[in-house]
Amino acid sequence: MNAIAVLRQTMWSGWTDLRIVYTPTTWAFGWMVRVLCQVVFYSTLGSLLGDPERTRYLLVGAAVFIAANETMMASASTTWERLSGTLALLAAAPAGMVTVLAARSWFWIATGTVSSSIALLALAPVFGLGLGAGEAAAAVALVFATALTNYAVGLCCGSLSLRFHRMRNVFSNLVLLTMTAFGGVVVPVSFWPTGFQWFAAAFPAVHGLEAVRLAVGGAPAAAVLAAVGLAFATAAGWLAVAAASLWWFQRDARRTGSIDFGD
């Protein structure tokens, strides 16, 4: 019962944060314009290469990875408790801070799913990707799975950001770009040497994106579900690391009295 109450309050706090981050105007005319431009930027690479198949590949990769992009913002938002001065209060509270910090940035999963899905569905006809109603619905569900599982990676970065506050955007950006480079977003994972392929397989969003590609390509449901399963399995690993890291941060910060001092 207590855990549910803590989660409810945390979700409400996240919702309040979201309303500060975006107004409907800044979301629609700021963020979404950037999202669409980002996806068009990558998709037009296919036009430059003169290859419609590659254009569609780049479109799907760039659009789905918007969900990864937004959930990596959990790295920065995990530290907002420090900025608002509530971190010490959380450490003192009997509920502890691990659950709160782990759940407070949930809204990136929602916004990531929405903006990624809009980009994919709105730009698909522009770049010659035909999506039926069933494929579109499956793609949106799988984009949600990608956002949900990648949140665990964002949270891991967030647990580091609590220690190194000024690097909060550096961690998330470098991890995101690593995934973008080697995770089958712009070129197939098989383009890279075997070591890089194993490395890429550790990231949930790479499997989430693969699931979307399989679904829009009309692959059997079993193959799609296998990719989703890998996304959740790797996410469980990242979540365990994030929880351990947050717990260690709380213990260490209490012991040394450094909870409000970063960097």
Added chain:
Amino acid sequence: MTASSPAFWAAARAQLTEFRRDPGTLLTLATAPFFAVILLSVTEHGGRADLAPYALLAPAVMASIGMAVMEAGETIFRDRSTGVLEAVLTTPAPLTAVLTGRIAAITAVSLVGIAECWLVGALGFGVVVAVEHPLVFALTLLATAAGVAATGMLLAAVFVVGRNVRSFQNSLTFPLYLLGGAMVPVAFLPAGFEALSRLFFLSWATDLLRDSLAPAPVAHFWPRLAAVAGLAAGMFAAASWIAHRMVRRVRRTGTVGFA
């Protein structure tokens, strides 16, 4: 002349100190090699070795314009938040000299991205891009740097005048990369967008920079360079005018210290 003012150099030194103090401000430079890997992998995988110069030039240009948006654009806003703007306005040094000094330092540092991306190509992919027309490249780069600095100045002024405008800061990078033809020439954009992009100095600059790396002779170099320089000068003039108005307004309303 702004660059001869002691305030210009003092501001440039202060900005370099800021980079050392907070390495997070160099994030854009840290991301440039990743973008080089991403874009070069696309052209290599597509079997288009002729597009490698595009893929290595683009992340360098993106780093430069990205720093104009994320760092240069923040300068006045941060100075106002930390009380530095009040101190600056009480000195005889013109704000334009201080601002230009800081933004010139940011732009100069951002050009490190060119070396980073060239090294990614050479060491990571064995792709060595040669500058076929060094004079064209050097002059265009100079004009481009001026344009990037002018973009930073304009954003720095606009982000203070319209406080809500700063909410759009994070959203500006990719639209500017696209309209500036950072990777894909604007000729590939739909006609309406191409016309719009021709009002932005970067679209002329990236076309010229790409041409300077190709063996073919560069057509109409001087008029195109004049377009880069002219549009950059226009942007600088607009930035100075907005900054001047901003200073007058905050002095009149007594809100220099309110961010």
